[in-house]
Amino acid sequence: MTTREAFARAKAEGRAALIPYVMAGYPSRGADLELVKQVLPYADLLEVGLPYSDPLGDGPVIQRASEVALRQGIRVADVAAFVREIRALTEKPLFLMTYLNPVLAVGPERFFQMFKEAGASGLILPDLPPDEDPELVALAQGMGLETTFLLAPTSTEARIRTVAPYCTGFVYTVSVTGVTGVRDRLPEGLPELVGRIRRFTGAPVAIGFGVSNRATARQAAQAADGAVVASALIRAHEEGRGLVEVLKEVQAGLVGAPGPVH
Amino acid sequence: MKLPSYPLPDARGRYGPFGGRYVPETLIPALEELTEAYLHYKNDPSFLAEYAHYLRTYVGRPSPLYFAENLTRHLGGAKIYLKREDLNHTGAHKINNTLGQALLCKRMGKKRVIAETGAGQHGVSVATVAALMGLECVVYQGAEDMRRQALNVFRMKLLGAEVRPVESGTRTLKDATNEAIRDWVTNVRDSFYIIGSVVGPHPYPMMARDFQSIVGEEIKAQLREAEGRENPDAVIACVGGGSNAIGVFAPFAYQEERPRLIGVEAAGHGAASGLHSLSIGAGRKGVLHGAMMYLLYDDDGQIRPAHSVSAGLDYPGVGPEHSYYAEAGLAEYVGITDEEALEGFRLLCRLEGIIPALESAHAIAYAAKLAPEMEPEQVIVINLSGRGDKDVVEVMRIMEGGAA
Numbered sequence: 001m002t003t004r005e006a007f008a009r010a011k012a013e014g015r016a017a018l019i020p021y022v023m024a025g026y027p028s029r030g031a032d033l034e035l036v037k038q039v040l041p042y043a044d045l046l047e048v049g050l051p052y053s054d055p056l057g058d059g060p061v062i063q064r065a066s067e068v069a070l071r072q073g074i075r076v077a078d079v080a081a082f083v084r085e086i087r088a089l090t091e092k093p094l095f096l097m098t099y100l101n102p103v104l105a106v107g108p109e110r111f112f113q114m115f116k117e118a119g120a121s122g123l124i125l126p127d128l129p130p131d132e133d134p135e136l137v138a139l140a141q142g143m144g145l146e147t148t149f150l151l152a153p154t155s156t157e158a159r160i161r162t163v164a165p166y167c168t169g170f171v172y173t174v175s176v177t178g179v180t181g182v183r184d185r186l187p188e189g190l191p192e193l194v195g196r197i198r199r200f201t202g203a204p205v206a207i208g209f210g211v212s213n214r215a216t217a218r219q220a221a222q223a224a225d226g227a228v229v230a231s232a233l234i235r236a237h238e239e240g241r242g243l244v245e246v247l248k249e250v251q252a253g254l255v256g257a258p259g260p261v262h
Numbered sequence: 263m264k265l266p267s268y269p270l271p272d273a274r275g276r277y278g279p280f281g282g283r284y285v286p287e288t289l290i291p292a293l294e295e296l297t298e299a300y301l302h303y304k305n306d307p308s309f310l311a312e313y314a315h316y317l318r319t320y321v322g323r324p325s326p327l328y329f330a331e332n333l334t335r336h337l338g339g340a341k342i343y344l345k346r347e348d349l350n351h352t353g354a355h356k357i358n359n360t361l362g363q364a365l366l367c368k369r370m371g372k373k374r375v376i377a378e379t380g381a382g383q384h385g386v387s388v389a390t391v392a393a394l395m396g397l398e399c400v401v402y403q404g405a406e407d408m409r410r411q412a413l414n415v416f417r418m419k420l421l422g423a424e425v426r427p428v429e430s431g432t433r434t435l436k437d438a439t440n441e442a443i444r445d446w447v448t449n450v451r452d453s454f455y456i457i458g459s460v461v462g463p464h465p466y467p468m469m470a471r472d473f474q475s476i477v478g479e480e481i482k483a484q485l486r487e488a489e490g491r492e493n494p495d496a497v498i499a500c501v502g503g504g505s506n507a508i509g510v511f512a513p514f515a516y517q518e519e520r521p522r523l524i525g526v527e528a529a530g531h532g533a534a535s536g537l538h539s540l541s542i543g544a545g546r547k548g549v550l551h552g553a554m555m556y557l558l559y560d561d562d563g564q565i566r567p568a569h570s571v572s573a574g575l576d577y578p579g580v581g582p583e584h585s586y587y588a589e590a591g592l593a594e595y596v597g598i599t600d601e602e603a604l605e606g607f608r609l610l611c612r613l614e615g616i617i618p619a620l621e622s623a624h625a626i627a628y629a630a631k632l633a634p635e636m637e638p639e640q641v642i643v644i645n646l647s648g649r650g651d652k653d654v655v656e657v658m659r660i661m662e663g664g665a666a
Contacts, residue, residue, distance in 0.1 A: 179448065
């Protein structure tokens with residue numbers, strides 16, 4: 001299933017797409033796949049995090065998860081194997097979320113090859129504004145990986161015009177000026193931000209950072225085509241709550257907006 | 263006064279392949295705004311007059327260029343001069359940069375400054391200028407570093423700063439930097455981030471270099487008076503992130519006739535031990551804290567913790583302009599071990615009555631190797647980047663423990 005099809009199917013069913021996040025090696029080797037099995041029935045797309053020593057775009061929840069995963073000795077090759085295992089379970093689009101340095105360390109071509117072969121659909125690169133390295137982006141795209149970049153409430157029209165065309169997968173719109181984390185409310189003004197983005201791209205737009213409950217999911221759905229849920233899932237696991245509880249609540253918020261309830 | 267103009271970086275903040283802006287998109291507009299403001303104010307006469315005023319009356323510039331006669335005689339080779347940045351207010355070169363950035367912060371109408379600190383020297387320097395300018399100040403410091411540097415934590419608090427412990431990762435400088443960047447991403451509209459070295463996304467390496475260049479410019483004028491020439495034969499400076507070194511390298515690096523520029527990295531327990539801060543000596547190109555630079559990381563790109571007896575050199579990366587100098591052959595980079603640095607520390611104490619910072623002691627130690635190989639009419643300038651008061655407890659612990 002392509003990314004466009006995944007978003008289109010959700011829309012046809014009267015919902016914004018739900019994009020849960022799982023991290024390779026969290027909460028442990030093997031148990032990461034158990035979390036995948038819990039979230040897959042609710043997922044339209046899946047975001048797979050590669051644990052990193054210095055995740056400066058992430059808040060404390062994902063930082064902790066990274067540390068847990070790295071302490072288990074998770075390597076890039078393990079993450080690729082994890083993607084392969086997920087691919088065996090589903091045809092839904094899988095996006096790898098990775099900071100840039102692991103890509104550079106392995107070598108971009110080899111890195112992209114590894115994940116393409118494992119079955120990844122695309123990449124999310126949170127510390128690479130695409131115009132910093134257009135050749136790297138073109139290399140990934142040329143190898144059949146879709147690319148997704150971030151836009152933010154601070155993004156000027158000039159930045160949106162620059163970044164949006166590089167988003168061949170979807171546009172990852174950061175809901176707040178801040179890092180990833182659980183929030184009770186998202187800022188007002190999301191529809192306006194997404195409106196500005198849509199002037200420069202026909203790609204689907206998803207909201208990330210802070211989507212954690214029915215209210216925030218509803219805000220995301222009223223503005224965009226989908227929502228990423230990350231920290232809320234990891235926190236639920238930390239607190240010994242079921243991920244399904246969070247997913248059901250978020251899903252309820254994603255249904256029926258922005259148009260009339262079907 | 264004037265701030266310098268150099269051929270690099272280019273308009274995209276690049277020094278060859280190094281530098282750039284590898285940060286979350288949220289920060290890009292703020293970096294664009296900062297670049298524009300800096301390029302405006304660096305030519306604004308009233309901004310420059312204010313900066314010059316505080317440098318002279320508050321920092322105590324120009325710092326002396328001191329002919330270290332005893333050290334020269336002892337080593338038996340080139341004449342050795344010390345650029346006395348240790349005599350600046352707050353005890354190091356750091357304030358040349360923090361003062362400039364705090365003034366810029368004020369001009370941009372921001373009321374809150376954020377900083378990261380390792381041992382606490384940069385934090386103290388930022389807390390100092392924040393007190394001077396009436397700015398709210400938050401300093402991030404690794405919990406482990408706060409424990410080891412309790413005195414500097416108290417200094418920052420005395421100066422009115424809030425010190426926030428960082429519990430993530432290795433709980434040291436690189437993690438404090440991550441946390442400061444996270445704060446900045448969150449409060450980007452009303453806060454100004456003062457980075458402590460020539461690292462970070464463009465325009466930070468450029469700004470810090472320009473504000474530190476006064477050190478090299480003073481050396482030229484002072485050497486003309488002392489020796490009748492502007493160029494020494496060699497300039498030696500320690501390199502962690504690289505801010506004191508860039509201040510004495512950049513004014514010479516782009517000249518046709520260049521002295522030898524020698525950056526001394528911390529070799530810690532030695533290159534083979536894996537416990538070192540040899541970003542150029544043993545690192546590879548990579549991205550950390552917003553810039554492409556030489557960096558220590560494993561085969562998967564996970565950042566490796568650096569080690570040095572000197573907290574100020576204990577950083578896994580090195581500024582993009584140094585990375586470029588190394589690749590282009592404009593400067594040489596060498597390593598000095600913990601043990602050699604301690605020997606340099608003792609040498610300067612005994613021979614010149616100057617207690618150097620452990621960082622600067624690395625430069626002294628390398629000069630002690632180089633000077634005897636040079637001719638008596640040749641001149642070495644060592645950037646004595648900071649004073650060693652902050653290090654005496656640590657040195658006492660090591661010497662009395664017998665580790666040195």
